[in-house]
Amino acid sequence: MLCIRFPNWPIQCLQQRLRSEGECPPSLALHTLHTAAAGSTDRTAPRRASDVDADLKYLRAVFPTASTGPAVVAVSRDAWIVGVRPGMPLAEARSMAQPLPVNSRASHRQPPQNRTRPSAQKSDSPRAANVATTPNVSFHEWMPDSDRHTLAAVAEFTRRYAPVVGMDSMPLPDSLLLDITGCGPLFGGEAALAELLLRDLKLADWTARIAVADTIAAVWALTHTEHAPPEVRRNSRRSASNVSRRTSSGPTDMHQNHDLPIQIIPPGMEQQEISSLPIAASRLPLKDLQILSHLGIRSIGQLFSLPREDLPSRLSAVAVERFHQLHSLADEFIDPLPECNPVAAAWSSEYPVNSFDDIRQVLQHLVESVAEQIARRHVACSVLTCDLTCASGKKLPLSAGVVKPTQSAELMFEVLSLRLETLPLSEPVTAISMAVQAVPIPVSRQRDLFSPTEHIRPQEELATLIARLSNRMGPQSVSTIRIQADPRPEHAIVLDPVIANADSAARAPQSEHILQQLTESDSNAIPDIECTLPRPLRLLATPQLIAGRDDDQHPPARIPVLGKQKQIIELHGPERIQTAWWTDEPCHRDYYRAVTESGGQLWIFRDLQSGKWYLHGLYD
Amino acid sequence: MSAAAVRTKAIQSLQRQLLATRQTQTSQQIIPTGLTSVDTILPHGGLPTASLIEWVFDDVGLHAASIALKSIAPMLTLPGCLAIVDERHDFHADAARCHGIPLSRMLLIRPARAACLPSTTSHSRFVRQASGTHSDALWALEQTARCPGVRVVLTFLELASSAVMRRLQLAVERSGVTIVLVRPASILHQPSFADLRLHVTVAEPALAGLTARRRLIVRLLRSRHGLQHTGHAQLEVDHETGAVHSISELADSMPATAPAF
Numbered sequence: 001m002l003c004i005r006f007p008n009w010p011i012q013c014l015q016q017r018l019r020s021e022g023e024c025p026p027s028l029a030l031h032t033l034h035t036a037a038a039g040s041t042d043r044t045a046p047r048r049a050s051d052v053d054a055d056l057k058y059l060r061a062v063f064p065t066a067s068t069g070p071a072v073v074a075v076s077r078d079a080w081i082v083g084v085r086p087g088m089p090l091a092e093a094r095s096m097a098q099p100l101p102v103n104s105r106a107s108h109r110q111p112p113q114n115r116t117r118p119s120a121q122k123s124d125s126p127r128a129a130n131v132a133t134t135p136n137v138s139f140h141e142w143m144p145d146s147d148r149h150t151l152a153a154v155a156e157f158t159r160r161y162a163p164v165v166g167m168d169s170m171p172l173p174d175s176l177l178l179d180i181t182g183c184g185p186l187f188g189g190e191a192a193l194a195e196l197l198l199r200d201l202k203l204a205d206w207t208a209r210i211a212v213a214d215t216i217a218a219v220w221a222l223t224h225t226e227h228a229p230p231e232v233r234r235n236s237r238r239s240a241s242n243v244s245r246r247t248s249s250g251p252t253d254m255h256q257n258h259d260l261p262i263q264i265i266p267p268g269m270e271q272q273e274i275s276s277l278p279i280a281a282s283r284l285p286l287k288d289l290q291i292l293s294h295l296g297i298r299s300i301g302q303l304f305s306l307p308r309e310d311l312p313s314r315l316s317a318v319a320v321e322r323f324h325q326l327h328s329l330a331d332e333f334i335d336p337l338p339e340c341n342p343v344a345a346a347w348s349s350e351y352p353v354n355s356f357d358d359i360r361q362v363l364q365h366l367v368e369s370v371a372e373q374i375a376r377r378h379v380a381c382s383v384l385t386c387d388l389t390c391a392s393g394k395k396l397p398l399s400a401g402v403v404k405p406t407q408s409a410e411l412m413f414e415v416l417s418l419r420l421e422t423l424p425l426s427e428p429v430t431a432i433s434m435a436v437q438a439v440p441i442p443v444s445r446q447r448d449l450f451s452p453t454e455h456i457r458p459q460e461e462l463a464t465l466i467a468r469l470s471n472r473m474g475p476q477s478v479s480t481i482r483i484q485a486d487p488r489p490e491h492a493i494v495l496d497p498v499i500a501n502a503d504s505a506a507r508a509p510q511s512e513h514i515l516q517q518l519t520e521s522d523s524n525a526i527p528d529i530e531c532t533l534p535r536p537l538r539l540l541a542t543p544q545l546i547a548g549r550d551d552d553q554h555p556p557a558r559i560p561v562l563g564k565q566k567q568i569i570e571l572h573g574p575e576r577i578q579t580a581w582w583t584d585e586p587c588h589r590d591y592y593r594a595v596t597e598s599g600g601q602l603w604i605f606r607d608l609q610s611g612k613w614y615l616h617g618l619y620d
Numbered sequence: 621m622s623a624a625a626v627r628t629k630a631i632q633s634l635q636r637q638l639l640a641t642r643q644t645q646t647s648q649q650i651i652p653t654g655l656t657s658v659d660t661i662l663p664h665g666g667l668p669t670a671s672l673i674e675w676v677f678d679d680v681g682l683h684a685a686s687i688a689l690k691s692i693a694p695m696l697t698l699p700g701c702l703a704i705v706d707e708r709h710d711f712h713a714d715a716a717r718c719h720g721i722p723l724s725r726m727l728l729i730r731p732a733r734a735a736c737l738p739s740t741t742s743h744s745r746f747v748r749q750a751s752g753t754h755s756d757a758l759w760a761l762e763q764t765a766r767c768p769g770v771r772v773v774l775t776f777l778e779l780a781s782s783a784v785m786r787r788l789q790l791a792v793e794r795s796g797v798t799i800v801l802v803r804p805a806s807i808l809h810q811p812s813f814a815d816l817r818l819h820v821t822v823a824e825p826a827l828a829g830l831t832a833r834r835r836l837i838v839r840l841l842r843s844r845h846g847l848q849h850t851g852h853a854q855l856e857v858d859h860e861t862g863a864v865h866s867i868s869e870l871a872d873s874m875p876a877t878a879p880a881f
Contacts, residue, residue, distance in 0.1 A: 457768070457769075458699055458700055458768055458769035459769060460769075461767050461769035462701065462727075462767060462769030462770065463769075464767075465763060465764060465767040465769060465770070466727075468763060469729060469763060469764075472756075472759070473729075473731050473732050473756055473760065474732050476730075477729060477730050477731060477732055477760075478727065478728070478729050479727075479728050479730075480723075480724075480726070480727060480728070481713045481723045481726050481728055482723070483714065483717075483723060489712070489714070492712075492714045493712070493713050493714050493723075495728060515769075517724045517725070518701035518724070518725060518726075518727055518769075519699050519700055519769055520699060521696065521697050521698070521699065521725075522722070522724065532714075532717045532718040532861065532862065533714075533718075533862070534715075534718065534858075534859055534860065534862030535712060535714050535715040535718075535862065536712060536715060537683075537685050537686055537689070537711065537712055537715040537716070538685075538710045538711065538712060539710055539711075539712035539715075540710055541709055541710060561680065562680065572859070593859065596679070596681065598678065598679040598822070599679065599681075599682060599821075599822030600679045600680050600681025600682055600822075601681040601682075601683070601834075602680075602681055617712065618680050618681050619681045619682075619683055619686070619857075620677070620680060620681060620682070620683065620684060620685040620686065620776075620802070
């Protein structure tokens with residue numbers, strides 16, 4: 001993994017924009033507007049409301065002043081020297097940047113944006129001279145989606161170094177993640193690749209820091225650690241020959257190395273290298289960082305020393321996941337940005353097609369075309385997306401995904417045909433466009449000396465089956481199962497769709513791992529029977545009401561079970577589950593095992609709040 | 621050509637066809653269920669792979685699916701996953717853990733409910749998606765049964781035509797997958813295409829529930845290889861853990877007629 005971090009990214013974006021317009025003052029400051037959603041004014045950029053909202057929410061958490069009024073978000077080095085700081089209310093920042101001269105009434109009447117510095121020769125007092133030497137600060141409105149748009153453009157610029165480029169998943173992203181697996185030898189090694197990349201970025205007037213390591217968590221932590229405030233950190237001018245090449249031979253001075261523009265961590269050394277980094281580099285949510293701060297946890301190494309099993313009870317689920325990613329216990333994958341020049345094909349006709357067989361033929365033709373393109377580019381397809389334009393102009397989206405990226409035209413066409421069957425098509429089609437989300441071809445590793453493909457075949461077959469089922473019945477129909485530490489029976493398990501989202505190709509390597517888990521026997525995965533609770537094998541999605549309020553606290557003698565009346569002859573229990581009072585779905589229940597006259601067993605409960613009885617499960 | 625030569629040629633032709641059929645079929649293995657008393661009544665001391673197995677229950681809540689899960693857990697030592705085709709959307713995987721099923725090997729297939737499917741339109745040329753949940757479940761079951769990456773498929777199946785069952789039978793013979801069907805007693809009058817049909821009933825309904833452990837009886841109703849054992853197996857469900865155990869019948873309480881020594 002390679003991470004490129006652009007320090008003080010909003011200011012760098014602004015500087016680039018102003019340079020393109022011909023004027024770029026050294027002192028710059030970005031500020032928010034009054035309203036919460038007014039951070040975006042870039043009408044040309046593809047706005048993703050959720051991303052921008054997340055950015056603004058994060059900003060308000062970091063700078064509480066931003067929630068009450070306009071506040072400064074980022075400042076350049078020269079503006080910092082003046083005294084303007086991120087998080088400062090805009091009015092205060094303006095007054096800080098331009099202290100009013102005592103004798104200058106004229107400038108007092110001018111609007112803030114157009115004020116000019118009183119010249120030195122006009123004033124004789126020392127204060128006036130001091131004011132004259134103070135640089136002016138140019139205030140600009142902050143546009144978070146424009147920053148994201150620019151970062152995506154830079155990602156396209158770096159695509160020649162790695163086929164998979166993604167944006168940092170944190171709010172207010174300022175870095176790019178590149179999967180450079182197998183790309184190093186093409187540039188003379190990973191260090192040479194990083195040097196070339198940094199040189200290209202410098203030529204394009206970007207200031208960046210690069211880290212190369214095995215995990216995303218490590219490269220992110222290394223690039224986001226600095227010992228001076230980002231706004232005043234002097235841009236590194238060291239030559240590429242100063243690249244830090246750390247080896248396992250001995251410890252190095254972390255404070256020096258973290259200021260180097262390129263850091264390359266040898267495989268297996270990530271945890272040792274990031275242990276000394278501050279806890280802020282762990283990507284934990286702010287609330288969890290505050291908790292850890294109260295506990296005196298300052299570095300990632302201290303975080304590693306905490307007992308792992310206690311973390312879920314103290315930290316949020318996101319924080320626990322981040323911890324596992326730092327510890328290399330959980331996989332993390334890049335969410336790739338779509339290419340500017342995608343693999344695509346299109347068809348249109350003056351004579352619309354008016355049957356499924358004709359549409360299928362057109363799709364087959366388009367699939368063959370895109371299969372040829374992806375074979376030529378040495379990539380594979382993870383998701384196929386089509387737009388069917390009807391005669392009335394209405395557009396119908398159609399997408400199909402596969403579990404394991406493929407180059408097979410047959411498989412792509414098959415899953416697309418299955419998806420087509422579920423499309424609510426009611427009028428003839430005049431045009432079809434098709435695009436492919438291209439990802440690297442998955443590498444199959446031989447694990448058996450004598451049969452190199454024997455272990456792959458069941459996985460390939462299973463991948464095809466899952467793709468077929470998911471595309472015919474919907475992605476949510478095929479899922480793997482995960483246990484969740486929640487006492488509420490209906491929340492005890494979580495279903496993870498194998499093909500989670502047709503728009504995401506980030507799960508491609510994860511899918512391979514899932515397939516391996518599903519098909520290969522693992523003695524460690526066998527559950528400990530003693531640690532399980534006796535739960536019914538059939539749990540009704542919605543508990544079925546069997547009786548209203550009963551003050552005697554006994555269920556009725558006869559209850560309806562799946563349309564038939566059953567006589568209850570025994571009742572065992574209760575097992576009280578009373579939890580989740582802090583959520584929208586509190587659980588205050590007494591569960592009983594009820595035995596019917598035919599020997600069948602039911603799982604019923606009495607709601608402690610309403611006094612009503614419900615049937616929740618059947619011991620089938 | 622003499623009649624004997626014609627007969628010899630016909631026999632040779634049939635032998636070739638038989639050989640070809642055998643080559644396309646997957647060889648069966650016998651996997652013990654881990655429940656000793658059930659293994660005793662099974663033809664070869666275990667459940668055959670590449671087969672169709674029916675577990676029939678008299679009433680809901682008789683742990684028939686739990687016993688079925690417990691019996692197929694040893695099959696997961698072989699490569700391949702356990703697929704659950706859950707048409708009713710009520711399979712609770714947490715309960716499967718107490719039968720030794722690792723959740724990491726489980727693939728849950730839930731056909732979308734009929735309400736979730738796109739509504740059909742009046743334009744007949746384009747109407748193709750009139751299938752409901754049940755037909756989707758049958759389609760998913762057959763697709764899964766044809767996939768060699770799957771080791772066992774378990775499903776609750778009440779209604780299935782002879783054609784469907786025959787298709788499933790052919791699918792398992794081809795792919796080596798084992799299908800386990802949990803079915804109500806209402807299907808007992810229907811012809812069976814299963815290799816094994818086992819019937820779960822409760823032992824002494826009036827008394828069985830009085831103890832913390834519950835006894836169940838498993839009878840082998842049908843076997844493709846013939847009924848070698850006409851007895852039944854006794855099982856016990858531990859309600860503290862939910863686990864299913866095998867119990868042996870007690871020895872005859874009559875004293876021996878001759879001294880042992």
